Amino acid sequence: MPSEDTNTEREAESLVSDTSLTDLVATISETKFSEWYDERQIEQNILDGKPYFNGPSQAKPPGKHSPSQLLQCHRKAxxxxxxxxxxxxxxxxxxxxxxxxxxxxxxxxxxxxxxxxxxxxxxxxxxxxxxxxxxxxxxxxxxxxxxxxxxxxxxxxxxxxxxxxxxxxxxxxxxxxxxxxxxxxxxxxxxxxxxxxxxxxxxxxxxxxxxxxxxxxxxxxxxxxxxxxxxxxxxxxNSELPPASPERDWECSYCSFKHRCGEADTPYQDINIDGLLPVFDGYDRDALEEYLDAHADADARLTPTLAHVYPELATEYGAYDWSCPRCGETYAWDAVDWDCDTSDPPFCPECANNGELLTLSGPDPDTQLKPESGE
Missing domain, CATH: 3.90.320.10 (Lambda Exonuclease; Chain A)
Incomplete structure (x- = not known):
């Protein structure tokens, strides 16, 4: 009769033979961790009696202030x-x-x-x-x-x-x-x-x-x-974008809105609160999902640039088309061959056929959300 230790060894060998190492490693990943942690946070918020924390953040009314946001750069605020x-x-x-x-x-x-x-x-x-x-x-x-x-x-x-x-x-x-x-x-x-x-x-x-x-x-x-x-x-x-007014000189380098504001090495400046930057891939997945969920009623979608970076989110939320500022032609985000290098956006096929090399872009931030949504 086999010993208990022998049976345990056979069970372990069976598990090893039935388990794909590739599948096992795939379960330990950044995406899986993010999903696990998000679900854990949802459960904790419900347990704490704060289920409202599970939805997207609500925009603050002008006259209501949070202590944690006081005395900072007005634009960042x-x-x-x-x-x-x-x-x-x-x-x-x-x-x-x-x-x-x-x-x-x-x-x-x-x-x-x-x-x-x-x-x-x-x-x-x-x-x-x-x-x-x-x-x-x-x-x-x-x-x-x-x-x-x-x-x-x-x-x-x-x-x-x-x-x-x-x-x-x-x-x-x-x-x-x-x-x-x-x-x-x-x-x-x-x-x-x-x-x-x-x-x-x-x-x-x-x-x-x-x-x-x-x-x-x-x-x-x-x-x-x-x-x-x-x-x-x-x-x-007054719906006025405040001036950039950091309290300390080094703040802009660490600001989460420095590209939008114009304090970075990208061709954007003084962009208002709505919309994603057209040819910019510096948003992480969590920030994007929060933004898209918060503006779901306004039909918020990914820019074609971000659709290339997060194709699974493009499937879930949709993506805007590429467009040419010269000829006005538009192309689906995945209809144009591109290597995702934001310093080298794809050329417009129509203009290229006419001997002109003009780059495509996504829609401007202020045109991305439906105005009837109230955003």
Whole structure:
């Protein structure tokens, strides 16, 4: 009679012989991981009672502001708030690291060090208004962990950020300070006792070293933040693309909208919030799907350039045609032979037959969405 070990070996051999190594490797891929992680996030949002996070982001009304977007470049804020298609790699990985750092390291740390009689609450919801002239500006969002009493009354609010290096930090970043001020302003209005101090805590993503700043509410600084919100509201109420106004010189290099804005080495400048750049392939798959889903009612599709990069998305969402700016001829995205080199777009076959070499393009961003959609 065969031993149990012999049977186990035979079962393992059978599994190996029945499993294609190619198929096995194919299950461990970037696409499969993305699908797995997306589904996992959907389930978590439902579990947390926040199923609304599973749909595409909604454009923000002009008079409503999120603390995390304050005191930044006005143009970048408009692109972000109005869901312009994001360029480059999605920052979701950084957000995940920040969330994990907060939940698994900082919250347990705070729970261990707060004095007896005080507790750590994961977050506090704020919803406040600020009067500017005859208008009211609304600020809504949730804080990072707060130190509270047994009945939930806040004593100290924190804002937790991760960064590459904390060694050279001598002061909190202004837009993070603005975020914390929004929380302090709202909470001070909601509770009978003064709430005038918060903590900005930075953690290194590489070493877990900390840099902590005590931030006292500064009326003059808050007035600067309110002025920024009022100006941002005016731009959006008037459907005006704001000027590019980075708070720091290096911001444009890392901005997710630098090509659209005109701060990159592509032939685009001052593009408004809607539409994809015609001959540009610098959108990742997640950003594209989010954009296409958010503008589904406006019949958003891929540019022919992006259809070549993501043919499976072209099958799902459709793609615009190539068009020639000279002769007006149009061609289906896959009807023209092209090697996907954006520095060398395909030539128009009709013009080439007439001895002219003119390149094709996709539709301009401002003509891509149906106007009757309300976009």
């Amino acid at each position: 408009t692109y972000t708030r109005q869901n312009a298609p994001r360029e480059g790699t999605s920052p979701d990985g950084i957000f995940w690291i920040g969330s994990t750092f907060e939940e698994e390291i900082i919250v347990p740390y705070l729970q261990d060090v707060v004095p007896d009689g005080l507790y750590v609450q994961n977050s506090l919801w704020i919803d406040s208004t600020v009067t500017v002239g005859d208008s009211e500006i609304r600020v809504r969002g949730s804080t990072d962990p707060a130190i509270v009493t047994a009945d939930g009354t806040p004593i100290l609010v924190t804002e937790i950020k991760t960064t590459t290096n904390v060694e050279r930090m001598s002061a909190p970043k202004p837009h993070h300070k603005a975020q914390l001020h929004a929380y302090l302003h709202a909470l001070d209005e909601d509770y009978a006792h003064d709430i005038t101090n918060g903590v900005l805590l930075y953690g290194s993503r590489e070493t877990l070293d900390l840099e902590v700043f005590n931030v006292a509410f500064d009326v003059e600084f808050w007035e600067r933040v309110v002025s920024w919100m009022a100006k941002q509201t005016d731009y959006e109420e």
